[in-house]
Amino acid sequence: MEIIRTLLMIPVAFLVGIIFLGLHRKIIARIQGRPGPPIQQELYHLLKFFVKEMTAPETASKPIYFGVVALLIGAWMLGLTVIVNGYNFLILLAVFTMHKLVEHGAGLSSGSPYGKFGGVRSVYSTLAEHPLFAVLAIVYLKTNSLMISDIVAYQSTHGPLLFQFPLCALATYTIMLSKVHHSPLAIVMAKDIVTGYKTEHFGVLRAGILTGESIEIFVLMSLFMLVYIGPAPLWGYALGFILLLVSLSFISALSPMLAPYHSVMFEGSIASVAVLYYLLKGVIL
Amino acid sequence: MITDKLKNFVRRKSFHVTYVDTGSCNGCSIEVLATICPRYDIEQYGIFVHHPNPREADVLLITGCVTEQWKTKLKELYDKVPEPKVVVAIGACACSGGIFDQEGKRTHPPLKNFIPVAAEIPGCPPRPSEILDAILGVAPIVFKDYDKKEANK
Amino acid sequence: MDIGELFQIAILLGFASAFIAFLGFVLEKDDVHKLVLTDLIAVLTLMIIACVGTDLAECLILPALVVGVAEVLAFSELAVAKEKTRLGFEEKTQQSPLNIEVLKTSPNIIAIILILYGAVLTGFTGGAVAGLGMLYYLVCRWEGDITKSFWEGVGAVSGVAWCLWIFGFLLFFIAPNLWLLALFLAGGGILVKVASKMGLIGIEGKRSFRSSGGRT
Amino acid sequence: MTEKNVDVSIPIGPLHPALKEPLRIKLHTEGERVVDAEVELGYMHRGIERILKGKPWNKAVYLAERVCGICSNIHCMTFIETLEKISDVEPTPRAKYLRVIVNELDRIQSHLIANVSYFLGIEHETLAMYMLDVRENSMDALEIVSGNRVHMTWNVLGGVRWDVEDHQLKMILETLDKMEPRVRRYRGMFAHGPLLQLRSKGIGVLSYEDATKVPAVGPVARGSGHPESDWRLRHPTYRDIFDFKAISRKEGDNTARVLIRFDEIFQSMDLIRDAIDNLPEGDIKNRGKVKAGEGFHSGEAPRGELKYFVKTDSAGKIDDITIRTPTRLNLESCVGYMLAGSPSIADAVAIYASIDPCIACTEG
Amino acid sequence: MIGLGESLIGLIKLGDIVLYLTPTTLTLFLIAVGFTVVMALSRPETQVELVFGMDGYKKSEIPMGEIKFRRYMAIVCGVATAGTMITGDIFDFALFVTLAGIADVGIVAATKKPQVLDAAYQYGMTLMIAGLPLFGAAALILGTTGTLSLHELDTIRVSGVVAVLFILGVLGEIGVAPFYAAKARLFRALGAPYIIMIHVSTLLIIVRTVEIIVTLL
Structure with missing residues (x-):
């Protein structure tokens, strides 16, 4: 049953994710006062990349160069399994870890200096992003369970956790923000290093990366909704998704790309403030 | 075949554009830049220009009258772009050398001596709408049934 | 005094000393001195583990100690490599690492005593002691050269001794009533084997000193 | 000489999203920090000065204009003014005003595009889009006056x-x-x-002394506290008729340079309004003939001082011509004084965009 | 019943090493093993770098001898990481973490770049110091609760100070933010597969530490 449910959810997650990426771009374009691409544009891009020629640079370390793409898709499918069936959120943390490994591996394996910079930036942004993700563990102290299904069940009796742990919610939101395109925290894909870690991944590989990213955006948004809002009807989730996306797009449109060190400092300070706040709260109260 | 139809469809709907200046006077450059402005908004037609990277390009927009440095690099660049690809020469310089094709020149026009060019837009410089029109006009024609054409070669 | 209280005091003392060592580490600027001070901290780690005071602590100390030693070794190697790359230092003919005057003047009697004592002890420990004596003699005194047959001969002796040891070991299971013979076979075998192996180490070491040009 | 620890040597260009024109900036990096920078030119060299030699002056105007497509009008204007200086031809008063109108419109669009490329450099796409939209208005204005968007050939001898x-x-x-x-x-x-x-703040600081040493010109110099670098102060029309005052700031960082450009846009707007309000009636052209001689003349391009040295013969042909463009100097100050030590590659790109480079001018 | 809400798939007892299989640890273990295999099979990439003073590129490759050494160290690192993921004993965990740390340094120790070696050395210093809080915390857990098994510690609540000491120890050993942020320096060395192994070990150990901390508290 669980397997069937997961398999059914994969195309749904993929389509929702890719349409959301398109919608993200569309909203940014509307803020900029232009018509903007249609919302299915990212899907067209992805299909186009699938039918493009694919070669590997001769400087690349081949197994890793190809392997990371499979790993990215596999990792977020695993993440989707966790979300759909309400498994332990620590596996999601492992999935997120794998995503960082993909960024690093894709960047370093190609032999291009731009990719290398993207990969290294991914490494030190990890130092800030991992604590951000791990902040979710604070929820455990309240609900006494790391199973997402238990956390949802807890909220159905005690109300959304969003109001009890606003700083944790902010941390999770920052994670999402650092993962969408054109966002101020997406330093691994900044313009100054061409396309960052993706520079040398093109053709089918780029299509694979886009697939992984679209499932990723679905998983991260679902995680936010499940952990901080709890049980809601389907339209409630849809509304929540769109609200999240619109806010992400507004932030992406209205801010410049931060310099790498600023970005890491920003994420790091949110994580440390969240941890310290709940630590002190736990000690004093 | 349904797959061929799908391929034609997505290749008509999505272009990644990389812009290369091979020694123009910048006039064409800023007109290309002007195509991304809200008045023309190149992106609404599915043309992506924001992170130009030859590795993911479908359309190469080339301006300028091939200078000494670009003579060898142009071919390298062209080879880097994965198939199927289309080259659009923008401006009089890329088409024929224009005003720079005179005695004492240090350039090697025209562009088509170096790489295959699918479309040429004359003008000094051409207007943004013309550039937009050319990309949208030529790319689908070249990309249509690309795999069949390759097989027949 | 209550044992729990003692544990607390010991732990606190351990951490206090660690804090002092840590201060020393922070104040030190030189890289090599820092390495020495980290070892001090590693020792204090062992002390804290020892505070637990059960036999479990004892078996925890050993791995921690091994890890600490491995770390010190690795990082001192790294420090050397680092300095070499920084100075652009090429590996040239090195001085013998054991160019010590005592090696030439020390009496033979030490080697003899060690070998005799090892023979009395028998077994692995005895082999180690006897082997140490041989090693000592070879490194300090022995002037001869190594031929291939000599090398193979010592190897063969070692092999036969190993067979003796295995045989003695088997004998315990096959014929427990011959335990004394088995014990002597095993003990003598391991003695000869370990001693000869350590002797070979000594020969090899001697030869490498010679070939490196650093006559002891 | 201290030893540099270089982790990665990264090339920016000749084909790079942050560059509009091909050149290669080579950066040695230690971590993210840039420790050394070098620039490699030659991708845009068309030999325009060689082509110009031996051409009759009325044909040379078109070529001089095509040295640069962003600041095309000032090239045309400075070239014509140099010829006028050699040949003692004075433009009519109405022509002087009209020249100012077109020159300032051109400056507005050039400054706008400079700031657009800066905002694209730091990836604030929205602001860049807004400003590109405004720029289209200024292009419309140029088209209304001259009939073309980029190359207008507005100036002719004497008017x-x-x-x-x-x-x-x-x-x-x-x-x-x-x-x-x-x-x-x-x-x-x-x-x-x-x-x-x-x-932007505190990134790519060019100190007052360093700006003197290079010397930087245009908004780069004015951002480092050199108001006297504006050659409009020495231009007869601006000096005598419009009572022109230069804008300057002291910070010398990216913010200063971008703000200087913004402020100069408003200044140019005031100048245009002033010129339109006081536009004298009369002829637009004085008849004249190019004489043999040589001379040099400087004009204030949007990027800084543009200097033309021209030698003509009696038939009105160009014997010798040398063009010194502002980016030549600003690029030097950028690579020599700003890039090395910038805290990250992202900042290095932003710094490069902030000097508003025009490589087509520089290489000619 | 495991407090994390996970079902225990199984325990493998190898003497005093008890392997501890839950969905999380199994996932992490498989990731570590998979990466080690991929890494061991792949050749390093060729880094393209530009040259100052001329128009050209140079390709830097790693010499074969260095590859062998680094591959060996990386495999050690991978095995240590895999062990970290699956062990059910705090003290073993500490040992494996330390081993992974030493192997991390070993991976870059063969490079010839002084700045990378310098960073590795500084990281090594941090690594040695961090042994104190890490092993100290393990000893304190043993001293106060009488057990080192995570399985049993699940039902016992350990004092917060010990947990903080433990976190400090792990953070120091794997060389992240507050102690040694410039570990990123190591990642600029050549040889993608081996360098990624450093990253793999760091990240997976963080994840596992979160799990252990959740178990302890």
Whole structure:
């Protein structure tokens, strides 16, 4: 049953994710006062990349160069399994870890200096992003369970956790923000290093990366909704998704790309403030 | 075949554009830049220009009258772009050398001596709408049934 | 005094000393001195583990100690490599690492005593002691050269001794009533084997000193 | 000489998203920090000075204009003014005003595109789009006056190409009125936006002394406290008729350079309004003939001082010509004094965009 | 019943090493093993770098001898990481973490770049110091609760100070933010597969530490 449910959810997650990426771009374009691409544009891009020629640079370390793409898709499918069936959120943390490994591996394996910079930036942004993700563990102290299904069940009796742990919610939101395109925290894909870690991944590989990213955006948004809002009807989730996306797009449109060190400092300070706040709260109260 | 139809469809709907200046006077450059402005908004037609990277390009927009440095690099660049690809020469310089094709020149026009060019837009410089029109006009024609054409070669 | 209280005091003392060592580490600027001070901290780690005071602590100390030693070794190697790359230092003919005057003047009697004592002890420990004596003699005194047959001969002796040891070991299971013979076979075998192996180490070491040009 | 620890040597260009024109900036990096920078030119060298030699002056005007497509008018204007200086031809008063109008319109669009490329450099796409939209208005205004968007060939010996009618002037004024509040808003967004200032303030500082040493010109020099670097102060029309004052700031960082450009846009708008209000009636062209001789003349391009040395013969042909363009100097100050030590590659790209480089000018 | 809400798939007892299989640890273990295999099979990439003073590129490759050494160290690192993921004993965990740390340094120790070696050395210093809080915390857990098994510690609540000491120890050993942020320096060395192994070990150990901390508290 669980397997069937997961398999059914994969195309749904993929389509929702890719349409959301398109919608993200569309909203940014509307803020900029232009018509903007249609919302299915990212899907067209992805299909186009699938039918493009694919070669590997001769400087690349081949197994890793190809392997990371499979790993990215596999990792977020695993993440989707966790979300759909309400498994332990620590596996999601492992999935997120794998995503960082993909960024690093894709960047370093190609032999291009731009990719290398993207990969290294991914490494030190990890130092800030991992604590951000791990902040979710604070929820455990309240609900006494790391199973997402238990956390949802807890909220159905005690109300959304969003109001009890606003700083944790902010941390999770920052994670999402650092993962969408054109966002101020997406330093691994900044313009100054061409396309960052993706520079040398093109053709089918780029299509694979886009697939992984679209499932990723679905998983991260679902995680936010499940952990901080709890049980809601389907339209409630849809509304929540769109609200999240619109806010992400507004932030992406209205801010410049931060310099790498600023970005890491920003994420790091949110994580440390969240941890310290709940630590002190736990000690004093 | 349904797959061929799908391929034609997505290749008509999505272009990644990389812009290369091979020694123009910048006039064409800023007109290309002007195509991304809200008045023309190149992106609404599915043309992506924001992170130009030859590795993911479908359309190469080339301006300028091939200078000494670009003579060898142009071919390298062209080879880097994965198939199927289309080259659009923008401006009089890329088409024929224009005003720079005179005695004492240090350039090697025209562009088509170096790489295959699918479309040429004359003008000094051409207007943004013309550039937009050319990309949208030529790319689908070249990309249509690309795999069949390759097989027949 | 209550044992729990003692544990607390010991732990606190351990951490206090660690804090002092840590201060020393922070104040030190030189890289090599820092390495020495980290070892001090590693020792204090062992002390804290020892505070637990059960036999479990004892078996925890050993791995921690091994890890600490491995770390010190690795990082001192790294420090050397680092300095070499920084100075652009090429590996040239090195001085013998054991160019010590005592090696030439020390009496033979030490080697003899060690070998005799090892023979009395028998077994692995005895082999180690006897082997140490041989090693000592070879490194300090022995002037001869190594031929291939000599090398193979010592190897063969070692092999036969190993067979003796295995045989003695088997004998315990096959014929427990011959335990004394088995014990002597095993003990003598391991003695000869370990001693000869350590002797070979000594020969090899001697030869490498010679070939490196650093006559002891 | 201290030893440098270089982790990665990264090339920016000749084909790079942050560059509009091909050149290669080589950066040695230690971590993210840039420790050394070098620039490699030659991708745009068309040999325009060689082509110009031996051409009759009226043909050379078209070529001189095509040295650069962004600041094309100032090249045309400075070349013609050099010829006028050699041949003792004075433009008519109405032509002087019309030249100022077109020159300042050109400056407005050039400064706008400079700031657009800076905002694209720090990836604030929205502000860049807004400003590109405003720029289209200024391009419309240029098209109204001269009939073309980029290469206008507005200046001819002793005057301008054709006359401007009143309804056209009215349209220009309307366009300016439409543009000014928008540009003011965007200036405010930049000057008070905390994230934008985080990316710009204190990045790429060029000190007053260093700016003197190179010497930097144009908005780069004025951003480092050199108001005297504005050659409009020495230009007869601006000096005598418009009572022109240069703008300068002291910080010398990216913010200063971008804000200088914003402020100069408003200044240019005032100059255009002033010129349209006081536009004298009369001829637009003085008849004249190019004489043999040599001379040099400087004009203030949007990027700084543009210097033409021209030698003509009696038939009106160009014997010898040398063009010194502003980016030549600004690039030197950028690579020599700003890039090395910039805290990250992202900042290095932003610094490069902030000097508003024009490689087509530089290489000729 | 495991407090994390996970079902225990199984325990493998190898003497005093008890392997501890839950969905999380199994996932992490498989990731570590998979990466080690991929890494061991792949050749390093060729880094393209530009040259100052001329128009050209140079390709830097790693010499074969260095590859062998680094591959060996990386495999050690991978095995240590895999062990970290699956062990059910705090003290073993500490040992494996330390081993992974030493192997991390070993991976870059063969490079010839002085700045990378310098960073590795500084990281090594941090690594040695961090042994104190890490092993100290393990000893304190043993001293106060009488057990080192995570399985049993699940039902016992350990004092917060010990947990903080433990976190400090792990953070120091794997060389992240507050102690040694410039570990990123190591990642600029050549040889993608081996360098990624450093990253793999760091990240997976963080994840596992979160799990252990959740178990302890």
